Amino acid sequence: MMDEPQLERLADIARREPVPRIDVTDGVMLRLQARAPAPAARAFVWAASLGLAIAVPLAISAPLVLRTWGDPLVRMFVDASRGLP
Amino acid sequence: MSSATAQSRYHAPRGADRALALITLLAGLTVRDAADTSPSPNALADIADVRRCLGGDGEAYRTIIARHQAMVSRRMWRFSRDPETHEELVQDVFVEAYECLGKFRASGPFANWLACIATRVGYRYWRRERRERGLHSAADIDLEAIAEEPADDPEDFARVAATLHELLATLPPRDRLVLTLRYVEGHSVEQTAELTGWSATMVKVQALRARAKLKAAFDRAAGEDTP
Numbered sequence: 190m191m192d193e194p195q196l197e198r199l200a201d202i203a204r205r206e207p208v209p210r211i212d213v214t215d216g217v218m219l220r221l222q223a224r225a226p227a228p229a230a231r232a233f234v235w236a237a238s239l240g241l242a243i244a245v246p247l248a249i250s251a252p253l254v255l256r257t258w259g260d261p262l263v264r265m266f267v268d269a270s271r272g273l274p
Numbered sequence: 275m276s277s278a279t280a281q282s283r284y285h286a287p288r289g290a291d292r293a294l295a296l297i298t299l300l301a302g303l304t305v306r307d308a309a310d311t312s313p314s315p316n317a318l319a320d321i322a323d324v325r326r327c328l329g330g331d332g333e334a335y336r337t338i339i340a341r342h343q344a345m346v347s348r349r350m351w352r353f354s355r356d357p358e359t360h361e362e363l364v365q366d367v368f369v370e371a372y373e374c375l376g377k378f379r380a381s382g383p384f385a386n387w388l389a390c391i392a393t394r395v396g397y398r399y400w401r402r403e404r405r406e407r408g409l410h411s412a413a414d415i416d417l418e419a420i421a422e423e424p425a426d427d428p429e430d431f432a433r434v435a436a437t438l439h440e441l442l443a444t445l446p447p448r449d450r451l452v453l454t455l456r457y458v459e460g461h462s463v464e465q466t467a468e469l470t471g472w473s474a475t476m477v478k479v480q481a482l483r484a485r486a487k488l489k490a491a492f493d494r495a496a497g498e499d500t501p
Contacts (some may be wrong), residue, residue, distance in 0.1 A: 196458060200460070202434045202435070204460060205431045206435040209347075209351070210347070210353045211434060213361060217365050217368040224369070248312060
């Protein structure tokens with residue numbers, strides 16, 4: 190019968206169990222070093238992200254912009270060049 | 275390793291700059307309050323070491339690990355009794371704590387903050403284990419170890435702890451977590467709520483349901499018919 194007092198009794202005994210002693214200091218420090226990106230790599234990732242953030246929207250929107258505004262823009266430049274002295 | 279070398283080899287945790295300023299402020303307040311409440315020297319040393327870590331001194335974290343690994347190891351032993359997995363979980367706790375160091379606000383002891391992370395890491399491990407292997411079968415559990423009062427012997431204590439661990443492993447992770455924290459770790463409802471991030475009412479309800487499920491698992495293991 191596993192009622193609450195029985196569970197408390199077992200847990201009380203289980204708490205007295207000796208826990209294996211381990212030293213994780215070196216392991217953790219090694220893992221932290223492995224995760225730390227080098228400054229050059231970090232700068233490269235940062236620059237690549239920025240480049241993509243600018244290039245992708247431009248590449249997507251460029252055909253639409255040119256299709257819609259291409260002719261008026263060209264005409265505007267031609268008219269402006271004619272008006273020049 | 276010199277401090278300068280250490281600073282170049284470890285990266286400061288995320289949000290470190292902003293957190294450093296806040297920690298400095300809070301640490302100052304904590305130190306001023308120290309005269310009234312007399313916090314343990316370890317708590318003050320923790321705050322000083324966290325400040326050094328946030329400044330990029332990775333070696334300070336070595337001191338923090340040395341100070342707290344016994345507590346974390348004891349806690350993670352409740353989550354896995356496999357020595358390899360246990361060591362990996364303890365490492366996971368310290369790696370995750372380092373990554374979140376910028377979020378430590380020094381409003382409570384560092385050990386409590388670390389205990390919350392340990393609970394989160396352990397719970398995540400149980401959930402992953404359940405997804406990959408399913409729940410432990412109650413029918414395979416040998417209840418002989420808990421049938422009699424154990425002698426005053428560490429081996430007997432370990433046998434009882436292993437059987438209790440197996441019984442709890444038959445429960446879903448949430449039930450297992452609440453019973454482990456409330457009974458095996460011996461935390462109060464409020465402490466359990468703080469560790470899990472649940473409300474006190476939620477802890478009570480979850481514990482009640484979990485005890486009923488544990489009773490059913492025990493009956494199955496004992497070969498009795500459950501109603």
